[in-house]
Amino acid sequence: MSSAEVNLLTASVKQYHYKLKAYTGLVNRLIIAQMLALVFSYVGATGMMSSGNDELTVTVSTYSASMVIVFSIFWIITIAITLTTKQYKKIELPLVGTRISGNLSDVGFLLTASVYAGMTSSLFGVLLRIIMYFTSDSSKIVFDEFSLAFPDLLLGMVVAILYMALISAMAYCTGVLAQVNMAFVIIIPVLIFGSLKVYTNFMQSVFKFYVGETFLPLFALKILFTSLILFGISLLLSNRMEVNR
Amino acid sequence: MGVIQCEDLTKFYGKIKAIDHLSFKIEENKITGLIGRNGSGKTTLLKMIAGYLKPTSGELNVFSGKPFNSLAVSANSIFIDDTMTFPDSLTLSDILTEVAPFYANWNSSLANGLFDYYSFNPQQPHSNLSKGTKSTFNSILGIASRCPLTILDEPTTGMDSAVRKDFYRALLKDYLEYPRTIIISSHLLSEIEELLEDILLINQGAKCLHLSVMELKELAVGIRGNAQVVLSFVEGKEILYQEDFTKGSLYVVIRRNLIEQQFELIKQSGLELFPVSTDDLCIYLTANTKGGIGDVFSRG
Numbered sequence: 001m002s003s004a005e006v007n008l009l010t011a012s013v014k015q016y017h018y019k020l021k022a023y024t025g026l027v028n029r030l031i032i033a034q035m036l037a038l039v040f041s042y043v044g045a046t047g048m049m050s051s052g053n054d055e056l057t058v059t060v061s062t063y064s065a066s067m068v069i070v071f072s073i074f075w076i077i078t079i080a081i082t083l084t085t086k087q088y089k090k091i092e093l094p095l096v097g098t099r100i101s102g103n104l105s106d107v108g109f110l111l112t113a114s115v116y117a118g119m120t121s122s123l124f125g126v127l128l129r130i131i132m133y134f135t136s137d138s139s140k141i142v143f144d145e146f147s148l149a150f151p152d153l154l155l156g157m158v159v160a161i162l163y164m165a166l167i168s169a170m171a172y173c174t175g176v177l178a179q180v181n182m183a184f185v186i187i188i189p190v191l192i193f194g195s196l197k198v199y200t201n202f203m204q205s206v207f208k209f210y211v212g213e214t215f216l217p218l219f220a221l222k223i224l225f226t227s228l229i230l231f232g233i234s235l236l237l238s239n240r241m242e243v244n245r
Numbered sequence: 246m247g248v249i250q251c252e253d254l255t256k257f258y259g260k261i262k263a264i265d266h267l268s269f270k271i272e273e274n275k276i277t278g279l280i281g282r283n284g285s286g287k288t289t290l291l292k293m294i295a296g297y298l299k300p301t302s303g304e305l306n307v308f309s310g311k312p313f314n315s316l317a318v319s320a321n322s323i324f325i326d327d328t329m330t331f332p333d334s335l336t337l338s339d340i341l342t343e344v345a346p347f348y349a350n351w352n353s354s355l356a357n358g359l360f361d362y363y364s365f366n367p368q369q370p371h372s373n374l375s376k377g378t379k380s381t382f383n384s385i386l387g388i389a390s391r392c393p394l395t396i397l398d399e400p401t402t403g404m405d406s407a408v409r410k411d412f413y414r415a416l417l418k419d420y421l422e423y424p425r426t427i428i429i430s431s432h433l434l435s436e437i438e439e440l441l442e443d444i445l446l447i448n449q450g451a452k453c454l455h456l457s458v459m460e461l462k463e464l465a466v467g468i469r470g471n472a473q474v475v476l477s478f479v480e481g482k483e484i485l486y487q488e489d490f491t492k493g494s495l496y497v498v499i500r501r502n503l504i505e506q507q508f509e510l511i512k513q514s515g516l517e518l519f520p521v522s523t524d525d526l527c528i529y530l531t532a533n534t535k536g537g538i539g540d541v542f543s544r545g
Contacts, residue, residue, distance in 0.1 A: 006320040011347075018343050022332035090330040093297070094386065096320045096347040239314065242298045 008104075011097040015105035018095060023109065026082065030075045030117055034124055037071035041128055060142075063132060065125035069160055072121040076164050077171040080110055084175030084234075089243055099243070103235045110168040118161030122153060158216070162223040166210070169227035169234075176234040179241065248273045248394055248426045249294055254303035256289055256450075263289040265450035266303070271428065271443075276420065278441040278458075279430040282531050286450040287430045288326070291398050294428070295324035307394065322394035323348070325387035327380050327402045331371040337382060338367035341389075348390040350423070356389035359415060363408070376403030384412050388419050397429040401436075409433075413440050435524040444523070448531040461523050466504065469496040470516035478504065478511055486529040488539070498529055 047062035082088055083106045092102040126148060132141065177184040196203050210226075213219040249271040256264035263286045271277050281287045292298045293305055296312035296319060305312060312318040331340050341360060345351045360367075363381055374382060380402050387397055401409045417440055420427060431437050434444075438458050446453040456464070465485055468475055472495035479499055486498040498521055504511070511518060521529075 006316055006349075008316060011316060011320075014346055018347075021339070021343060022334050024334045025332070087330065090328070091332055093324070094329055094331070094344060096316075098314050098316050098319060100314075101316070 006096060008098070008101055012101040012104040012108070015092065015095055015097050015101055016108040019105055019109045020112065022091065023079075026079045027113070027116070029079075030072060030113075030120070033071040033075045034068050034121060037068040038065070038124055038128060038131075041065050041067045042131060063128060065121075065128040068121045068124040068128075072117040072160075073164065073167055076110070076113060076117055076168045079113060080168040080171035081175040081178075083109070084172060084179055084238075086179070089179075093243065099239045099241065100235060103231075103238055106172065107231050110172060111165055114164035114168055115161050118164045119157050122157040122160050125156070126153065155216070158220070162220055165227050166223045169230035173230040173234045176237050180237055247271060248308060249428075250304070250306045250309075252304040254290075254293070254305050255301050256286075256293060256298065257301045258289075263450055264293070264300075267447065267450065267452050269445060269452055269455050271426065271445075273426055274424040275442045276427045276429065276440060277443040277445055278434065278437055279428055279445050279447070280434055280527050281430075281447040281453075285447050285531070287447065288398055289450075290447070291324065291396050291428065291430060294394075295322060295396055297324070318394075320349070321392055322396060323387060323390045323392040324396045324398065325383050325400055326398035327376065327383065329379075329383050329386075333370045333372055336368050336370060337365050337374075340371060341385075344386060344390075348392060350391035350393075352389050352391055352419075352423075355419065356385055359385045359388065362411075377405060377408065380404050381408055381412070384416075388415055391419070391423050391425060393425050395425055395427045397427065399430055399432070401431065401433065409436065413437065416440065434527055435522060438523050444527075446527055446530060453530050458523065461526065462520070463501060465498050465521045465526050465529075466501045467496060467498045467519035467521050468504075468511060468516050469519065470494065470514070474514050474516060478507060478514075478516075485526070486532070498526070 041063060047060075047064075049060045049062075051058055089102065092105075097105075129146060129148065133146075174184070174188050177188065210219070210222055213222060247270040249269075251270070252268050254264055254267045255262070265286075267286075267290070279287050279291065289298065293300055294307055294312055296307075296315050299313045307315075307318050308321060310317055312322075335343060338360070341353070341356050345353055345356070363378075363385075365378070365382065371379070371382065380400060381404060384397070384400050387395055387400065401412060404412065413436070416427070416429075429437060429441070438444075441458050443455065443457050444461050445455045454461070454464075468478065469490075472489070472493045475495045475497055479497055482499055482503045484497050484499055486496075488496045490496060508518065
């Protein structure tokens with residue numbers, strides 16, 4: 001009997017490569033979402049302030065590309081959940097592997113997607129500036145914070161990537177729970193919104209734990225550790241599940 | 246060396262029993278036909294062997310290990326059916342190149358040869374294929390992967406008869422060149438019996454019989470003639486199938502070993518003896534009632 005020896009890591013890496021090619025359709029959706037967000041950011045200023053007296057009126061419009069990041073976050077949530085659906089899990093079946101390798105390659109794909117989405121959505125901030133520069137009267141631009149320093153851009157990228165990773169881990173875990181039992185689709189949002197309402201202080205401190213952290217390495221550590229736990233839970237949950245019933 | 250060993254295997258879907266205390270053993274490098282009526286548990290059994298489903302109780306060993314969620318079983322087996330899914334971003338030719346690295350014995354020249362022979366459009370996505378062409382494409386994966394355990398669940402669904410014949414020939418040719426264990430489930434036993442060595446017949450989740458095709462062909466005999474005379478021979482013996490004809494003529498199917506000694510006597514009594522096709526025999530063996538569908542109408 002010619003028995004093929006395969007280890008888990010090789011199988012996961014092969015599946016990861018397969019998924020990178022297979023899921024290009026999902027990445028195209030990101031580009032569309034970001035373009036839309038850019039249009040919205042350009043057309044609608046995020047803040048408008050107007051003041052004046054009889055002789056003089058001053059209007060300050062603030063533009064921000066943060067909507068691109070918000071849209072990218074929505075995108076990563078949808079793909080993380082999509083990956084856990086039966087339809088996408090079936091794509092793994094013709095490939096050599098186990099539930100673990102399937103999950104590991106999903107995690108790999110999501111992290112890659114986070115890096116991609118984090119980088120591109122930060123770069124859209126630069127793109128918006130360039131568009132503003134060429135389309136509006138440059139004498140009216142307040143140049144104080146107009147040019148983005150490279151270290152700031154880099155920091156923005158890293159933070160965006162880390163948030164994407166955390167959010168994708170949360171969404172993936174939710175998706176796996178929903179596969180275990182559909183009731184979780186209702187239970188999880190109820191729990192989140194319910195505790196926001198009832199345990200406001202606690203939720204705020206949880207929120208602060210991540211958002212309030214200003215020291216980058218510690219922030220990265222917190223995010224990565226939490227993501228790791230969430231992906232780990234997803235892996236354990238789906239490892240016992242039957243497929244293709 | 247048994248590739249698949251199964252002892253007292255039971256599978257429940259909730260409260261519904263799909264596989265019922267099934268025990269059998271499949272030897273290495275044999276082509277086994279898994280035959281059974283609709284809903285008899287064929288697909289459930291195959292999915293348990295492939296490691297997709299978990300047995301409720303009993304022992305199931307594939308390559309001397311439990312198959313459920315097993316990397317070793319996954320690496321050495323492939324499960325082909327008509328619900329295989331491939332992402333739309335991949336074209337048919339992409340699928341062949343992308344799936345290849347997963348299988349150690351993949352024969353790409355064979356895969357491409359078959360792909361060209363069936364004249365697929367390399368740029369088409371898998372989901373656009375018709376039912377028959379989808380099965381044809383999946384069968385290429387099944388043959389070219391050359392897995393030590395190849396599981397084909399209704400591989401010919403939707404194929405026209407020309408393609409089915411090509412598929413059987415391709416499978417047999419490649420099997421002879423590269424022997425492996427193949428399990429093929431099908432409704433078309435008469436078409437695949439040339440291909441098979443063994444037949445595993447299951448009925449309502451339980452084993453009905455597990456024999457070589459030769460033994461199955463010899464298992465039963467049909468007797469036709471005057472009802473009175475026929476009945477005098479088969480009285481008290483288990484009748485597998487019985488059909489009444491006009492003018493008091495009767496056709497019964499009975500196990501050969503029950504009546505072998507009386508063959509000469511039967512012929513002298515003016516009765517006719519017929520061989521029973523394996524296809525018909527499997528239907529008789531798995532029938533719930535002894536009569537055919539004709540009985541439903543004759544009750545009138």
